Amino acid sequence: MKHEGKGMIKKISQRRKIVYYLLLPSIITLIIFTLFPFFYNLWASVQNYDLIYPNQRHFIGINNFIKAITNEEFWSTLKTTLYFSGLGVILQLLIGLGVGLLFGREFKGKNILRTLLILPMVAMPVATAYIWRIMFSPSLGIINYILQKIGLQGSEWIAGYNSVIPSLVVVDTWQWSPFMILIISSGLMSLPKEPYEAAKIEGATGFQTLKNITLPLLKPILSIAFVFRLIDSFRTFDIIYSLTGGGPGHASETLNINIYLNAFRNLDIGYSGALVIIFLFIINIITMFVIRRTGFEESILK
């Protein structure tokens, strides 16, 4: 017995060593790809650094940050981001819940329908953006044609100042509500059966069951879906850039697009570095808030 114990200890210490060899490549790679860019952006954010005049680079303290928060453009991009992401994610959550519940029922062809639903999510966004562009065309597009056919008024869609964000939300919702539907429908399948049987015996209505049993049980799953989608939505690039490039004017310029344009069109490395730091800060605040409020951490870090 003693002998065996000693052997076990030796084994464990050997395993200790090997754990570092197994993990080190991942950790080093992730450090290179996250900490290096973070500190670089931090450094750039306190420089006056314009790639057009790289020799005039100098330290300017927090001036880039002051430039951002006193700049109307910054606040308007922030508003656009919240409008786009807020509207989109809430819409997707509602659709996900509705269709997810429908998938909870028994019917033929369920698996095939679920598989087909994945397509918008994995199809190349740049490619699907173009088909939306073609469909959105005010004079030759199919959407306005159908709307007019059923007696509704067409829209300018992505060409209009006021309609551009709702149009992008349509595309984003088309692309990502399948994500919500899949998560919620698979979450529903994993729920315990007993509360539902009890509710049936007590004669609860469908709505009562939904409100008092399904939604509370689904809460951890809904919050995972919400956090992932919200963060992803802040970073939306492909569909906005290839459909509108931030236009018309600046009407669809989210913070993410604004940073991209500042960095790679204006080549203003210092200012875009500062914007990246602000962006990270906002993402962190929101993530922390959502995690605290929803018990997300327990459900993901089992």
Add this chain to the structure above:
Amino acid sequence: MRSWKGIEILKNRIAFIVVLAIVIIMLFPIIWMVTTSFKNSVDSMSIPPKWFFQPTTENYESILKNQDFINAFKNSLLVAGISLAIVLIIGLPGAYALERFNFKRKKDLAFWILSTRMAPPIGVLLPFYLMFRRFNLTDTRISLILMHITINLALTIWVMRGFFREIPYELEESAQIDGCSTLGSFFKIILPLSINGIISTAILGFIFSWNDFIFASVLAGGNSRTLPVVVARFIGYYEIKWGELSAGGVVAIIPAIIFIGFVQKYLVRGLTFGALKE
């Protein structure tokens, strides 16, 4: 009792019809892309839209004669394939260590790995762009391959950790009693038993890399353009040639169409970092 059952059956029917309608609406843009790709240039822009038309393959012929498009297709395959291979070589042992060993602050490490995925790509892109410029690596496939590691590494570690968790400890223990080393059991037991998980994670990673636009739009030039960049440039060349645009789009989403059947089973897990299983 009987009427209650009848109501249930009716409700199931209604659910089916509503879901079917939603799926058709969701697939409409893709169906429209496919039909437009088979229309000639007059039919593709006609109003009212032509539902029935003489199909033509001229758009595909024109796309497949376009050397930029062919090169981009090759570049996309190379970049996605190689970066994915690197991700698996680095990430699979990491996922194994994270699942099977206990060490100090393991939870913190796992959460840190997850949090790296939350970082906006734009923040990663800028410093690396400047670095690649300094080392004359812009417009090379190498720079893209490196950047695409960031797309998939954290995801792979988290998802594979979940797959490894499902393999019973006892299998490894009995192998080790028979003298199998830790690495031996990783290669002989863990990897073969989780091959389905590895394949579906790899497919998902391949699609993410294949679809990437933000990294490629900045880093790729004439020599290394990937498909999304070329598809995006088409709008400039082809402007109003909707047929060609659609044909290019159809070719670009083919991997997704081929793979959805296989990924479907594990997609929820992949997209939620293994937080949810099916």
